[in-house]
Amino acid sequence: MPVYTVSNVQNIRVCVVMVGLPARGKSFISQKIVRYLSWLSIQAKCFNVGNYRRQHAGAEQPNADFFDFGNKEAYKIRQHAVTMAVEDMMRWFNEKGGVVAILDATNSTSERREWILKLCRENAIEPMFLESWCDDQDLILRNISEVKTTSPDYQGIDPDVATKDFLERISKYESVYEPLDEEVDKDKTFVRLINVAQQVIINRIETYLESRIVFYVMNLHIRPRSIWLSRHGESIYNVEKKIGGDSHLSPRGLQYASKLPELVKRSAGDVDLTVWTSTLVRTGETAQHLPYKQLQWKALDELDAGVCDGMTYEEIEEIYPEDFKARDDNKYEYRYRGGESYRDVVIRLEPIIMELERQENILIITHQAVLRCIYAYFMNVPQEESPWMSIPLHTLIKLEPRAYGTNVTRIKANIPAVSTYKEKGTSQVGESDLNSGNSRSVLTSAPELNEQQEST
Secondary structure: OOOHHHHOOOOOOEEEEEEEOOOOOHHHHHHHHHHHHHHHOOOEEEEEEHHHHHHHHHOOOOOHHHHHHOOHHHHHHHHHHHHHHHHHHHHHHHHHHEEEEEOOOOOHHHHHHHHHHHHHHOOEEEEEEEEEEOOOOOHHHHHHHHHHOOOHHHHOOHHHHHHHHHHHHHHHOOOOOOOOOOOOOOOOOOOEEEEEOOOEEEEOOOOOOEEEEEEHHOOOOOOOOOEEEEEEEEHHHHHHHHHHOOEEEEEHHHHHHHHHHHHHHHHHHOOOOOOOOOOOOOOOOOOOOOOOEEOOOHHHOOOOOOHHOOOOOHHHHHHHHHHHHHHHHOOOOOOOOOOOOOHHHHHHHHHHHHHHOOOOOOOEEOOOHHHHHHHHHHHOOOOOOHHHHHOOOEEEEEEEOOOOEEEEEEEEOOEEEEOOOOOOOOOOOOOOOOOOOEEOOOOOOOOOOOOEEEEE
8 A cells, every 4th residue: 555645646835825814713724634634644734823923923912903904013013923934834845844834824915815825936835725714603603702712812811801802803804804706816726615615616726735635624614513432342352462353342341331321421411423333343332322323434443453363462472573573663654464554544544534524423433543543633643653542441532623722531431441552662461550660451440430631
C-alpha cells in the first residue's frame, strides 16, 4: 500500500485563506482541516491571526471598538498581527517543508485578499480561498455562544457582556465586509460554504490536494454534537494475552456489556445516537444491550496482525525477533507479515472519519489500535505517538469537538479488566507503575462511573 503523501501525487503547496465574518466557524473549520491532513501524513499547519494579535501585538482582550476600522491605532496592531502570521507561514513553507497552511482570519476585504494572493504567487504557493458565509441567525447565535465560552478574548468575562460585545464586533466587520463574488473573483480558486454546507460553491479547483480539502469541508458541520468511544469488553484473548483473533467476551467483558447502557445514559442523557461496531464478535457482544440503532463497519475491524494473529507478544519476540524489534522502533509504519500497519489502518479509516464528520451523535465500539487512530484524529496526536497511547478496557470516552479544541471526558466502569498495553522494549503487557517504574499486568478498576475531564 503506498504512503499517503502529497509528494506521491504532485509537487504543490497550498495556502487555504479563510474568509468570513466572526462567528462563522472559520477557526473550527481551520483546525479540522489541519487535523485531517496531518492525520493523512500531509504536513499542515494553521496560522491564526487572532493568536498573533493576542501573543505579540499587545491586545489580549480588546472590546468591540478595537475592531472598528476607523480606529487607526488598533488597525495598525491588527495589520501587524496579519503580517507576522504571514511571515511565519512563509518561513514554515520554505524552512520546514510545509505543504498546506491555513491562514485563519476574517480576510474580509478584497484588498487584503489580493495582497495575500500576490504573496502566495510570488512564493510558488497556490492560494485557495475558503469562505464561510452565513445568514442563519440561529446558527450564528450558537457560534457566538461557543466563542464566548472558549475564545481567549473572553476568558473571565461575564457571558452576557461577552455576547453583547461580540455582536458589536461583528457589526464592525459587517461595515467593510466584501464577500467573494462569482464574477469578480472568477479567476481565483475558491470555495464558498453557505450556512456551513447547505450550499457549496466551488470555483477553479484544479489540483488533487485542493479537491481533497474541498471534499472534506463539504462533509463538515458545526452543530454541537458528541462522539463516544469504547473498546469492546474484555475478551478471552485479552485474558490469554493473545493479539487479534475473533474471540468472545470474558465474564468480566460481558459484565461491561451489561453496564455500558448505564454509562452511555449517564453521559448522553436522552440524546438519540447511533452505535457503530466492527464486524468482530467481541464488539457485537459489547453492544448487545444498547437500545440504539446499530451499524457494522468492516473498516472498524482491529489491525490485522497477519502471521502473528492469535500469538502473545512473548511468542512474537521469540519466533520473529527482528519483526518484534522493527515494530518497536517504528510502530506507526511497521506492517505485520501478511497484515497491516497503523498507517494502513488510518487509510482504511478515512471513509469512517468522513462519515463521522457528517453525523451528529455516534458511539463507536471497536478495538485498541483503531481507537488510537480515531482518537489521534480528534485530538491531533502526532503519528509517532498515536500507537503508544493508552486506551484502557472498560472505559467510555466522550469527545466534544469545539472551535478551539476538543473536550474529553473518560468514564470508567467499576469492572476490572486486564491491561493489554505493551510498552516499548518489552514483550510484557501492562502499563508502568509510575511509582516504581515496573510494568504491571494486574487488573485495573476505578470508582464507579468515575469521570476524568481534559481538553486539547
